[in-house]
Amino acid sequence: MQMIRTGPDVERKAETEFFLAAHCDLNGVFRGKRVPADQGDKILKSGIRMPMSSIGVDIWGTDVLGNDLFDRGDLDGIVEPTGREPIPLVWGRSPALFVPMWMRLENGAPFFGDPRRVLAGVLDRYAAQALTPVVAMELEFHLIRDTGEAVPVPVADVPPAHAGGADTIYCLDELGQVGEFLDDVYAMASACGIRLEAVTSESGPSQYEFNLVHRADALRVADDTVYLKQIVRNVARRHGMRATFMAKPYMEHAGNGLHMHFSLLDAAGRNVFDNGGAEGTPALRHAVAGLLAAMHDTALIFAPHRNSARRLRPGTLAPVNATWGYENRTAAVRIPGGPAAARRIEHRVAGADANPYLVVAAVLAAALKGMDEALAPPAATDGNVETATASACAVPPDWRQAIEAFEASALVKALFPADFIMMFASCKRQELAVFEQEISALEYRSYLHTV
Incomplete structure (x- = not known):
């Protein structure tokens, strides 16, 4: 494949079978896509489109309904390269490269639901x-x-x-x-x-x-x-x-x-x-x-x-x-x-x-x-x-x-930023609600036959 960039990483990119293009969500979990190697130029130049809500999902990867992103229409953001070269951070053994990315709004402004953008600010x-x-x-x-x-x-x-x-x-x-x-x-x-x-x-x-x-x-x-x-x-x-x-x-x-x-x-x-x-x-x-x-x-x-x-x-x-x-x-x-x-x-x-x-x-x-x-x-x-x-x-x-x-x-x-506060608090509220719906084994052992 032909790449836009040149330099010492060209040979590594030429051997790549696919790219992992992802951002980091609020819980520190990578969310993204596996992209064929022949689409590498496009990814490195323009990024990928993903819902802004994908950054704020809960620990189980479920949409968080307590924030206002869905009221806005669950709009896409642009997940674009951070400027760091793709790195061999791979989950399997196939030749692959991970593309470090973060999210911005459609108009080019930073999306401050992205934790990396919060730090950059x-x-x-x-x-x-x-x-x-x-x-x-x-x-x-x-x-x-x-x-x-x-x-x-x-x-x-x-x-x-x-x-x-x-x-x-x-x-x-x-x-x-x-x-x-x-x-x-x-x-x-x-x-x-x-x-x-x-x-x-x-x-x-x-x-x-x-x-x-x-x-x-x-x-x-x-x-x-x-x-x-x-x-x-x-x-x-x-x-x-x-x-x-x-x-x-x-x-x-x-x-x-x-x-x-x-x-x-x-x-x-x-x-x-x-x-x-x-x-x-x-x-x-x-x-x-x-x-x-x-x-x-x-x-x-x-x-x-x-x-x-x-x-x-x-x-x-x-x-x-x-x-x-x-x-x-x-x-x-x-x-x-x-x-x-x-x-x-x-x-x-x-x-x-x-x-x-x-x-x-x-x-x-x-x-x-x-x-x-x-x-x-x-x-x-x-x-x-x-x-x-x-x-x-x-x-x-x-x-x-x-x-x-x-x-x-x-x-x-x-x-x-307000977007971060809203998304983070909503995510944690939703996770707390899920845990509170579970009756633990210890509760059953303690109370089922004793009270």
């Missing part, structure tokens, strides 16, 4: 102030048996008394048992232009964490995190396993987090959080204050699913309130130590089940508001924040409260 605010976020992500997941159930892959050579316990954290033996899987993840990530740093074993059963490198391109980092999740899933299947990014697949073990690190560069390339010392600049503290002020109302972005709130429980090193501290992993917002030139903020609230575009957008939007308004944070907390800061604002403890807080918040309306 936040980054425009930074660019207007000549600020560039430098972002990195830490992504946790579990490997499970390929049975459809949350059964961990056994770790050979680890005594049963310790399997899945605290002794597995940073365990090189455990990494060695899944070495071929990890090698293949690194290889596919590299082929897709994704730069990974370390991988570690975590404290849960068959739980691992990949670190993505810091980049002065937050949109690219969010892209790479979304693609990395799919790479991990795809590679796990090839190895006869499954990977899960559920926030809390096991109540008795650690959940899966998506931690975000960021600093800010000014027009001269200086880190605006660096004052030469450990405490950081006033701008850092203003950003922290913005994050804490927004944490309650934006919690739905960081914990978007029924299972998400199970991770945010006391005693789990997952945040339960709006707190911050220096080198304090029990806090929701942590200022890591290390060289002053690398002074940064770590936001620890999001689960791995959250949409990376929305996580980065929510963190950066809240931080910028804090800096613009010169907000002052409370005193930094030393020690375990669960006992030291009983007065701190709590993260909503359940899904319904998170949805209600998000919908009612004037702050959310100031941070995000």
Whole structure:
């Protein structure tokens, strides 16, 4: 086939049998089409037409009727390439390329129901102030048996008394048992232009964490995190396993987090959080204050699913309130130590089940508001924040409260576009209604023959 573009990827494109053209929906799921290779020129030049409502479907892929897109006639949007070259992010073994795409309106304007557009809009605010976020992500997941159930892959050579316990954290033996899987993840990530740093074993059963490198391109980092999740899933299947990014697949073990690190560069390339010392600049503290002020109302972005709130429980090193501290992993917002030139903020609230575009957008939007308004944070907390800061604002403890807080918040309306707020809240309302129609087995066991 003949392609419009030229360059080092021409041979790869020539071998392609089909393209996967897709956008990312609000839940972080790819929605799109498989397109024959001979239509590649058209896809790369003009994109494809898809309903705008396809971005807002619920977790089961069902249309969400609570938003107003159907009142508008369920119009098509244009899903067009983002500008990134097609990448070998493939589900099967046939030669294929994935086309990174996002949605716009028919008239060419951005469609702010698209989570990638939401993030791009936040980054425009930074660019207007000549600020560039430098972002990195830490992504946790579990490997499970390929049975459809949350059964961990056994770790050979680890005594049963310790399997899945605290002794597995940073365990090189455990990494060695899944070495071929990890090698293949690194290889596919590299082929897709994704730069990974370390991988570690975590404290849960068959739980691992990949670190993505810091980049002065937050949109690219969010892209790479979304693609990395799919790479991990795809590679796990090839190895006869499954990977899960559920926030809390096991109540008795650690959940899966998506931690975000960021600093800010000014027009001269200086880190605006660096004052030469450990405490950081006033701008850092203003950003922290913005994050804490927004944490309650934006919690739905960081914990978007029924299972998400199970991770945010006391005693789990997952945040339960709006707190911050220096080198304090029990806090929701942590200022890591290390060289002053690398002074940064770590936001620890999001689960791995959250949409990376929305996580980065929510963190950066809240931080910028804090800096613009010169907000002052409370005193930094030393020690375990669960006992030291009983007065701190709590993260909503359940899904319904998170949805209600998000919908009612004037702050959310100031941070995000109206289309996104409407679509995201409607999606979560519909998902909540479905779960509430189900009577659990535990309810039957508890009440059927006893009350």
